[in-house]
Amino acid sequence: MEIITRIPRMMSVARDMRAEGSRIGLVPTMGALHEGHLSLMARAREMCDIVVASVFVNPAQFGPAEDFDRYPRDLARDAELAFTKGVDYIFAPSPEDMYPKDFVTYVTIEGLSEKLEGLSRPGHFRGVTTVVNKLFNITQPNFAFFGRKDAQQVIIIKRMVRDLAMDVEIVVGPIVREEDGLALSSRNLYLSTDERKAATVLRRALEKARTLYNSGERDAARLLAAMQVIIEAEPLGRLDYVAITDTVRLDAVDTISASEPTLISMAVFFGKTRLIDNIVLNGEL
Numbered sequence: 580m581e582i583i584t585r586i587p588r589m590m591s592v593a594r595d596m597r598a599e600g601s602r603i604g605l606v607p608t609m610g611a612l613h614e615g616h617l618s619l620m621a622r623a624r625e626m627c628d629i630v631v632a633s634v635f636v637n638p639a640q641f642g643p644a645e646d647f648d649r650y651p652r653d654l655a656r657d658a659e660l661a662f663t664k665g666v667d668y669i670f671a672p673s674p675e676d677m678y679p680k681d682f683v684t685y686v687t688i689e690g691l692s693e694k695l696e697g698l699s700r701p702g703h704f705r706g707v708t709t710v711v712n713k714l715f716n717i718t719q720p721n722f723a724f725f726g727r728k729d730a731q732q733v734i735i736i737k738r739m740v741r742d743l744a745m746d747v748e749i750v751v752g753p754i755v756r757e758e759d760g761l762a763l764s765s766r767n768l769y770l771s772t773d774e775r776k777a778a779t780v781l782r783r784a785l786e787k788a789r790t791l792y793n794s795g796e797r798d799a800a801r802l803l804a805a806m807q808v809i810i811e812a813e814p815l816g817r818l819d820y821v822a823i824t825d826t827v828r829l830d831a832v833d834t835i836s837a838s839e840p841t842l843i844s845m846a847v848f849f850g851k852t853r854l855i856d857n858i859v860l861n862g863e864l
């Protein structure tokens with residue numbers, strides 16, 4: 580495994596691999612790797628000849644009051660973990676190389692980026708789609724692997740790939756969870772012991788919605804109300820949003836569709852830490 584920090588080196592490796600006919604898989608991450616990231620790397624290892632995992636805490640996707648500065652960074656640990664999954668190259672560029680002083684080009688997916696997460700995190704998806712675009716250009720992947728944990732990100736990236744005719748197939752991995760149901764996240768490291776216990780409330784609320792849905796409830800307002808009751812009963816949690824939407828336009832639905840997938844997504848604050856989770860009813864993303 581090689582750790583590449585310079586863009587030209589990564590581009591020349593990717594060019595050579597593609598010229599040889601190798602299928603390149605890219606797993607974009609911000610590091611602080613956990614089993615969620617590693618499951619995507621394992622999937623990439625199965626499907627591709629060459630696996631590239633990028634580790635880049637992308638300043639463009641953080642708001643000014645967000646956790647860019649304190650986001651956990653440990654490249655040596657990340658490299659060891661990635662190695663265990665058979666990753667061939669870690670691409671870990673510097674922010675200065677990715678965003679040189681005169682950088683002015685951004686990719687925006689209009690409409691979708693302003694909803695759900697975008698309401699609370701203005702500019703977030705512009706940062707995501709711009710960096711993913713640049714990572715695709717640098718690493719030339721045939722396949723790129725993303726987790727359903729970030730459901731809106733998956734929907735937006737798939738739309739970008741389709742709208743801009745990008746020659747890469749997006750592969751979506753399932754959400755990897757702790758035993759008690761909490762979705763793995765690098766941000767779980769921020770939680771105090773009590774907050775960590777309380778954080779299962781996201782999963783509990785989503786499972787309540789699924790149970791109601793499975794027993795025949797199709798009214799979105801009733802599912803939302805039941806989830807809100809559960810979240811409000813958790814004193815350490817503060818609901819940012821919970822929404823029931825379609826998976827194409829991300830518009831709120833009144834009645835859960837019998838034929839189309841439906842996304843239930845939420846964000847909850849524990850102190851300053853903001854956690855997200857979701858389920859998809861009646862299909863996949």
Ligand code: AMP
Pocket residue numbers: 607608609610614615616618619724725726727728729752753754755756762763764765
């Ligand atoms: P991040 O490092 O948070 O930017 O995440 C990098 C990739 O890992 C994204 O595609 C995430 O959706 C994915 N990911 C993060 N957490 C999980 C998880 N618990 N299960 C599966 N994939 C995840």
